[in-house]
Amino acid sequence: MKISDRISRVEYAIRDVMLHAREYQKTGKEIMYLNIGDPVAFDFKTPLHIKTALVDALANDNDFYTDSEGWTDLRQSIVGKEKGKKGLDLTPEDVLVTNGVSEGLDMVMGSIVEDGDQILLPGPYYPPYSSYAKFYGGSISEFGIYEDGTPNLDDIKNKISSKSKAICIINPNNPTGEVFSRKSLQSLIDIAAENNLYIICDEIYDEIVFDEEFSGIGSVSRDAPVILLNGFSKTYLMTGLRCGYVCMNNNSRQLDPLRQNIFKLARVRIASNFPVQIAANAALNGSQEHLPIMVQKLKKRRDLVYKRLNEINDLECTKPKGAFYMFPKIDLKNRWKNDLEFVIDLLNSTGVLTVHGSGFGNSGTGHFRIVYLPPEEILEKSMDKIQTFLTKKSV
Numbered sequence: 011m012k013i014s015d016r017i018s019r020v021e022y023a024i025r026d027v028m029l030h031a032r033e034y035q036k037t038g039k040e041i042m043y044l045n046i047g048d049p050v051a052f053d054f055k056t057p058l059h060i061k062t063a064l065v066d067a068l069a070n071d072n073d074f075y076t077d078s079e080g081w082t083d084l085r086q087s088i089v090g091k092e093k094g095k096k097g098l099d100l101t102p103e104d105v106l107v108t109n110g111v112s113e114g115l116d117m118v119m120g121s122i123v124e125d126g127d128q129i130l131l132p133g134p135y136y137p138p139y140s141s142y143a144k145f146y147g148g149s150i151s152e153f154g155i156y157e158d159g160t161p162n163l164d165d166i167k168n169k170i171s172s173k174s175k176a177i178c179i180i181n182p183n184n185p186t187g188e189v190f191s192r193k194s195l196q197s198l199i200d201i202a203a204e205n206n207l208y209i210i211c212d213e214i215y216d217e218i219v220f221d222e223e224f225s226g227i228g229s230v231s232r233d234a235p236v237i238l239l240n241g242f243s244k245t246y247l248m249t250g251l252r253c254g255y256v257c258m259n260n261n262s263r264q265l266d267p268l269r270q271n272i273f274k275l276a277r278v279r280i281a282s283n284f285p286v287q288i289a290a291n292a293a294l295n296g297s298q299e300h301l302p303i304m305v306q307k308l309k310k311r312r313d314l315v316y317k318r319l320n321e322i323n324d325l326e327c328t329k330p331k332g333a334f335y336m337f338p339k340i341d342l343k344n345r346w347k348n349d350l351e352f353v354i355d356l357l358n359s360t361g362v363l364t365v366h367g368s369g370f371g372n373s374g375t376g377h378f379r380i381v382y383l384p385p386e387e388i389l390e391k392s393m394d395k396i397q398t399f400l401t402k403k404s405v
Contacts, residue, residue, distance in 0.1 A: 073285050
C-alpha cells in the first residue's frame with residue numbers, strides 16, 4: 011500500500027539515533043545516554059507538589075474531557091507567567107494548551123504553512139521545526155548566528171523572499187545553548203514587521219539560564235505577530251506528562267485569523283490531558299524552590315563538560331549560556347565521512363551515545379550534541395571514554 015510522500019520529509023535525529031543504540035544494546039554492554047534532553051531520566055525529579063496535584067486530580071475524578079482550548083484556570087495562570095512576568099500581551103483567549111510543545115508546533119505549522127512557503131530558522135536548529143514545516147509543504151532556510159550569539163541580520167534579510175512566512179527562534183537555543191539578547195530579539199521583531207512575517211518563539215528553557223538575565227520576546231513584541239511556544243517539560247520536570255501551550259500576542263491584529271482558526275485543530279483532537287493540566291497549574295502557582303537548585307546543578311555540570319571537551323585534541327566547544335546541551339565541533343580529518351559516522355563509531359567503540367550535528371541542519375555539520383544532564387561521575391566517565399577514543403583515532 012502506498013503511503014504519502016510527505017512522511018518521507020520527517021526526520022528526528024535525536025531519537026533516530028536510538029536505532030543504532032538498540033543494536034548496541036544486544037551486546038549487553040553499558041550505554042551512557044547523552045542524547046535525549048530528559049532531566050527526569052537522571053537525578054532531576056518532578057517536584058512533590060506537582061505530583062501530588064496529579065494524583066489528587068485522579069483521586070477526585072478530574073479525569074474527564076475539559077475544554078479543547080485548555081482548562082480555564084491553567085490558561086489564566088499561563089497569562090500570569092507570560093504577561094505578568096515576561097511582558098507578552100495576553101488574555102486567556104489567546105492561549106491554547108497542548109499535549110507538549112511539539113503538538114503546539116504541529117498545530118501552528120499546520121495553520122500557517124502552505125506548499126512552497128519558506129520558514130527561516132537559526133542554524134543549527136531543533137529538528138521538529140524543519141520536519142513539521144516540510145511535512146506541510148514548506149521549505150527551510152537557515153540564517154547565520156555569529157560567535158557571540160547574535161543573529162546575522164544581513165543574512166536574514168538576504169534570505170527573505172516572497173515565499174517567506176515566518177522567522178522561528180528557539181531561545182535558549184537547542185542544540186547550542188545560545189541565548190538571544192533583548193537587542194537581538196528587537197532586531198528580529200523589526201525585520202519580521204517590515205516583511206509581514208510571523209515570529210514563532212520557543213522559550214521552553216526560559217528558566218534555565220546561567221550567566222545573564224533572560225529576556226522573553228514578549229517584552230519587545232509590541233504589536234508584532236508573535237506566536238510564543240512554551241511548556242512544562244524542562245523547567246518543571248514534567249517531560250513524560252506532556253503539557254505545553256501556544257500564546258498569540260493580543261496586540262497583533264495580524265494574528266486574528268490564526269486566533270480564530272487554530273482552535274479548530276484543538277477541537278478535532280478533543281482536549282489535552284486534564285489531570286496533567288491540573289498538575290501544570292500547580293507547577294505555576296506552587297513553590298519554585300527547585301528552579302535555582304536545578305540551575306546550579308546544571309551550571310556545575312556544564313562547566314565540567316566544557317572544561318573536559320576543550321582539553322581534548324580535535325574538539326572545540328563554545329560555552330552554552332542556557333538549556334543543557336553542548337555542541338562541540340569535531341575535526342573529522344580522514345577518519346570519518348561525516349558526523350553521523352563519527353557518532354556511530356563513538357557509540358560502538360565506547361558505549362557513549364550522542365547525536366550527530368547534521369541532524370540539526372546544515373549549520374550543525376561537523377558537530378555532535380551532548381546532553382550534560384547526568385551526574386558528574388557519569389559525565390566524567392563519558393568524557394574519559396571520548397578522550398581515549400579520539401586519542402586512539404589520532405594515532
